Amino acid sequence: MADNLDPGARAAAEQKARKAARDAARKTEASGEPVGKKEIVPPWERGAEGIALVDTHAHIDGEDYADDREETLERAKKAGVVAVVTFGDTMEASARVVKMAASYENVFGGVGVHPENVFPFKKEDDDRLVAWTKEKKIVAVGEIGLDYYWEKDEEKRGLQRKMFIRQLALARELDLPVCIHDREAHGDLMTILKTEGRKNRGVIHCFSGSWEMAKELLKLGWYIGVDGPLTYKNAAKLPEIVAKAPADRLLVETDCPYLSPLPYRGKRNEPAYARITAEHAAEIRGESLEDFSAQTTKNACEIYKLQFN
Numbered sequence: 001m002a003d004n005l006d007p008g009a010r011a012a013a014e015q016k017a018r019k020a021a022r023d024a025a026r027k028t029e030a031s032g033e034p035v036g037k038k039e040i041v042p043p044w045e046r047g048a049e050g051i052a053l054v055d056t057h058a059h060i061d062g063e064d065y066a067d068d069r070e071e072t073l074e075r076a077k078k079a080g081v082v083a084v085v086t087f088g089d090t091m092e093a094s095a096r097v098v099k100m101a102a103s104y105e106n107v108f109g110g111v112g113v114h115p116e117n118v119f120p121f122k123k124e125d126d127d128r129l130v131a132w133t134k135e136k137k138i139v140a141v142g143e144i145g146l147d148y149y150w151e152k153d154e155e156k157r158g159l160q161r162k163m164f165i166r167q168l169a170l171a172r173e174l175d176l177p178v179c180i181h182d183r184e185a186h187g188d189l190m191t192i193l194k195t196e197g198r199k200n201r202g203v204i205h206c207f208s209g210s211w212e213m214a215k216e217l218l219k220l221g222w223y224i225g226v227d228g229p230l231t232y233k234n235a236a237k238l239p240e241i242v243a244k245a246p247a248d249r250l251l252v253e254t255d256c257p258y259l260s261p262l263p264y265r266g267k268r269n270e271p272a273y274a275r276i277t278a279e280h281a282a283e284i285r286g287e288s289l290e291d292f293s294a295q296t297t298k299n300a301c302e303i304y305k306l307q308f309n
C-alpha cells in the first residue's frame with residue numbers, strides 16, 4: 001500500500017482490498033457441500049398462497065445483482081417473500097441502500113458500517129449516517145458488530161469495538177433498532193450489549209452462538225435472525241435454537257449474496273431463498289409454513305416498523 005496516501009484514502013483502499021479478499025474466501029468457504037442430483041423445484045415455482053415472508057437481512061445493493069435486480073425481486077415475490085430489508089456494510093453501500101429503499105417497492109434499508117470495513121469515524125461520517133436514517137424506508141442502523149473470525153489483529157479488533165459502540169450510540173439517539181453481526185466474538189459482544197448497548201434493541205443476525213447465549217439475548221430483549229446455515233449438515237446448535245426460541249423473537253433472513261441454503265450452497269444467494277430457510281425452520285418447530293411466515297413477518301414488522309402492501 002502506498003504510504004503517500006492520506007489516511008482516509010488509505011483506509012478506503014485497505015477496506016476495498018479486504019472486502020475483495022473476504023468475498024473470495026466466502027465463496028470458496030460456501031462451496032463445501034455437493035448439490036444433490038435430484039431435481040430441484042425453485043422456491044418461486046412452489047406456489048406462495050398464504051405465505052408472506054420478509055427477508056430481514058440482505059445485501060442486494062451490490063454488483064452481484066447488477067444484471068437482474070428487478071428479476072431477483074420478482075422471484076422473491078413469487079416465492080412468497082413479500083418484502084426485503086437490505087443492509088449497507090460500508091458507507092458507499094449504505095448510500096446505495098438509501099437509493100434502493102426509495103425506489104423499490106417493499107424494499108427497506110439499514111445503514112451502517114460492518115466490522116470488517118470499519119474506519120475511525122469523523123463527525124461528518126456520523127452526520128452522513130444520521131442524515132441517511134431520515135430518508136424514506138430506512139428502518140435500522142446496520143450492519144454493525146464484531147468479527148474476530150476475519151480479523152485477528154488485536155488493534156483492529158479494538159477499532160471494531162470502538163466503532164460498534166459508536167454506532168450503537170447513534171442508533172439510541174435516533175431511536176432505531178440495530179442489526180448486529182457477530183462472528184467468533186460472542187464474549188465481547190455480550191459484554192458490550194450488557195453495558196454500552198443495554199438500551200439498544202434489535203437483531204443478532206445470522207446467529208451462531210449457543211442456546212445458552214441465545215437465552216441470555218432473548219432475556220435482554222433481542223431478536224434472533226436465522227439464515228441458510230440452518231439447512232447445512234453442520235448446522236450444529238442452530239436447529240436446537242430454532243426449536244426452543246419463542247415464536248415472537250425469530251426472524252428469517254438470507255444474508256444474500258452469501259450463505260445460500262441447500263441445495264444452492266456455494267451459489268449466489270437471493271431473497272427468494274428465505275422461503276427455503278423458513279420451510280426448514282417451520283418443520284423443526286412443527287408449525288405450518290403459513291403460520292411460521294405470518295409470525296416471523298409480524299416480528300419483522302414490530303422490530304423494524306415495516307409497513308408494506
Ligand SMILES: [Zn+2]
Binds near residue numbers: 057
Ligand atoms: Zn450481512
